[in-house]
Amino acid sequence: EAQVTQNPRYLITVTGKKLTVTCSQNMNHEYMSWYRQDPGLGLRQIYYSMNVEVTDKGDVPEGYKVSRKEKRNFPLILESPSPNQTSLYFCASSLSRTSSHTGELFFGEGSRLTVL
Amino acid sequence: AQTVTQSQPEMSVQEAETVTLSCTYDTSENNYYLFWYKQPPSRQMILVIRQEAYKQQNATENRFSVNFQKAAKSFSLKISDSQLGDTAMYFCAFMFQGAQKLVFGQGTRLTINP
Numbered sequence: 001e002a003q004v005t006q007n008p009r010y011l012i013t014v015t016g017k018k019l020t021v022t023c024s025q026n027m028n029h030e031y032m033s034w035y036r037q038d039p040g041l042g043l044r045q046i047y048y049s050m051n052v053e054v055t056d057k058g059d060v061p062e063g064y065k066v067s068r069k070e071k072r073n074f075p076l077i078l079e080s081p082s083p084n085q086t087s088l089y090f091c092a093s094s095l096s097r098t099s100s101h102t103g104e105l106f107f108g109e110g111s112r113l114t115v116l
Numbered sequence: 117a118q119t120v121t122q123s124q125p126e127m128s129v130q131e132a133e134t135v136t137l138s139c140t141y142d143t144s145e146n147n148y149y150l151f152w153y154k155q156p157p158s159r160q161m162i163l164v165i166r167q168e169a170y171k172q173q174n175a176t177e178n179r180f181s182v183n184f185q186k187a188a189k190s191f192s193l194k195i196s197d198s199q200l201g202d203t204a205m206y207f208c209a210f211m212f213q214g215a216q217k218l219v220f221g222q223g224t225r226l227t228i229n230p
Contacts, residue, residue, distance in 0.1 A: 033217065042120070042207055042220035050216070058217055090161060105218060107161035 002027045006091050006108035013081055014116050021076040021111050023091030030095065032074040033105070036060065037088040046089075049074055081115040088112050118143045120210050122221035129198055130229050136183075137193045137224050139208030148212040150184065150191045155205040155223075164206070167191065195226075203228045 004025045013019055025032065033048040035058075045058030049068040063085055065077040074093075078085060091108040120141045129135045141150070152164040167175045167184050174182050179199075183192045195202055208221040 031216075035220075040125075040222055042122075042222045043209075043218070044220070045217040048216050056216070088159065092161075104163060104166065105161075110159040110161075112159075 002106070004091055004093050004106050004108035006089075006111045008111060009109065010112045012114045012116065015082055016080050019078050019081060019113075021078075021089055021091075021113070023074045023076065023108060024072050025074075025091075025093040025106070026072065027093060027095075027106065028071065029093035029106070030071070032068065032091065032093045033058070034064070034066065034074070034076050035090045035092065037090060037110075043090065046076070078113075081113075083115050086113060086115045118145070118210055118212065118219045120208050120219050120221035122206075122208055122224050124224045125222070126225045126227070128227040128229060131198060131200060133198055134194060134196050135198055135226065137195075137206050137208075137226065139191045139193070139221055141189050141191065141208070141210045141219075141221075143189070143210065143212060145212040148210060150182075151209040151211070151218065152180070152182070152191075152193045153207045153209060153220075154202075155207065156201075156203070161207075165193065198228045200228050200230060202226065 007022045030051045034046040035043040037043045044060050047066040049055045089111045092105040094105050148169045150167045154162045154164045165175050165177045165180050179196045181194045205223045205225050207223050209218040211218050
């Protein structure tokens with residue numbers, strides 16, 4: 001089954017304790033991206049990756065890191081989480097952003113993160 | 117910068133009624149795509165319908181249709197014969213051709229009452 005898998009789905013942590021949210025897709029998609037969802041703000045892009053070893057900042061990258069060592073994986077790293085990073089996080093993937101293909105995004109199921 | 121505005125934070129209708137969700141956007145681009153995503157309580161993001169800006173014909177997917185007014189930069193979603201399973205948060209989203217991201221609206225929480 002074609003899917004985007006995120007882990008963990010729920011996490012409660014404390015300020016400053018490094019954490020990683022993993023994302024994996026099995027569709028051989030080139031493009032992957034992270035969004036955060038906050039009430040009244042919709043979804044905002046954190047980082048994206050056009051392909052392996054190619055990453056770039058989205059609209060709200062502060063406090064986050066990403067890596068793309070393999071095509072299928074795109075982990076989101078919070079080196080020193082703070083309470084303002086409490087949010088619902090989505091990983092998404094798409095076939096390509098370089099062609100005229102509209103690139104419908106396939107979303108993971110979301111990861112609810114609480115930073116105390 | 118592109119922005120998407122959904123002016124209705126919440127809506128509620130009775131089952132079988134028709135409901136229209138509003139969305140406006142702001143862009144100077146000419147080639148772009150518009151989307152409606154549904155997010156049920158499971159939190160999953162589900163693509164409901166997509167519209168290419170160069171197409172004048174409004175997109176339709178079963179009970180879901182859009183009213184795309186390019187000059188007015190309006191992209192409303194109409195749900196006909198609403199069902200309990202339509203209860204969800206609905207997000208309008210925009211992407212110009214070749215862009216690296218979707219720009220989302222704030223969302224409209226729709227409740228279908230029995």
